[in-house]
Amino acid sequence: MKHPSTIYYKDELNDEFAGDNLVPRKIDETYWYGDNSLYFKFMRLFWYRIFAHPPAIAFLLLKYHHKIVNRKVMKPYKKQSIFVFANHTNNICDALIPSMVSFPHSTYIVVNANNVSIPGLRRITHFLGALPLPDNMAATKNFMNTLKLRVSEGASIMIYPEAHIWPFYTKIRPFADSSFRYPIQYGCPVFCFTNTYQKRRFSKTPRIVTYIDGPFFPDENLERKERQADLRNRVYEAMCERSKMNNVELIKYVKATEDNKEN
Secondary structure, X not given: OOOOOEEEEOOOOOOOOOOOOOOOOOOOOOOOOOOOOHHHHHHHHHHHHHHHHHHHXXXXXXXXXXXXXXXXXXXXXXXXXXXXXXXXXXXXXXXXXXXXXXXXXXXXXXXXXXXXXXXXXXXXXXXXXXXXXXXXXXXXXXXXXXXXXXXXOXXXXXXXXXXXXXXXXXXXXXXXXXXXXXXXXXXXXXXXXXXXXXXXXXXXXXXXXXXEEEEEOOOOOOOHHHHHHHHHHHHHHHHHHHHOOOOOOOOEEEEOOOOOOOO
């Protein structure tokens, strides 16, 4: 997909520039999140580990010369469930990089309904690890039960707290602390990774370098809401610091004003 060289935005929290034009399906009580049956485990093994994982590695290496920095901080936690937060700046790579970062964990990604509404993939997104946000209370119960199940299995739960894709954006947008209640609720370590875009000597396509930080743990001396906000703030600060490693700006993002809104 070809992106414009300049994008004008109005709202850092809610503007979406994925450009996929998908009609999202409704995530209600009929949506199946998957389970722990032998059928699900077999299909998960095939679609996630055999079908998707090897081509994902090849794509990231060949197109973006992808590199992960500081993965060693995760090593002591490879046998327990973790929550991982990251910036949201690439349609394809943001679906692929989490499993590379969290390996050997089995990775599940909390997504918007758009991600499970792609024609041709709708029937296998469960097995690829997509956990779409629910649209009603009945679906919320199913979502939370599935989250609890995956934590009990020692999975990595991946969340993009910025929620909306801004392609090749080189800063960190403000995000809410609501999703940080999950690692606090389940007592899981928190990590974050920041994807940065860096110059390559003989190519206009930038290199993606992923920096991992953590673990972060909630401050037990704080009240619950304060704990949640504090955890979010520490993750946000780490990501902002890592974002300084960007040295390529493929798309310039400009705040829309009365003077430029017609551009």
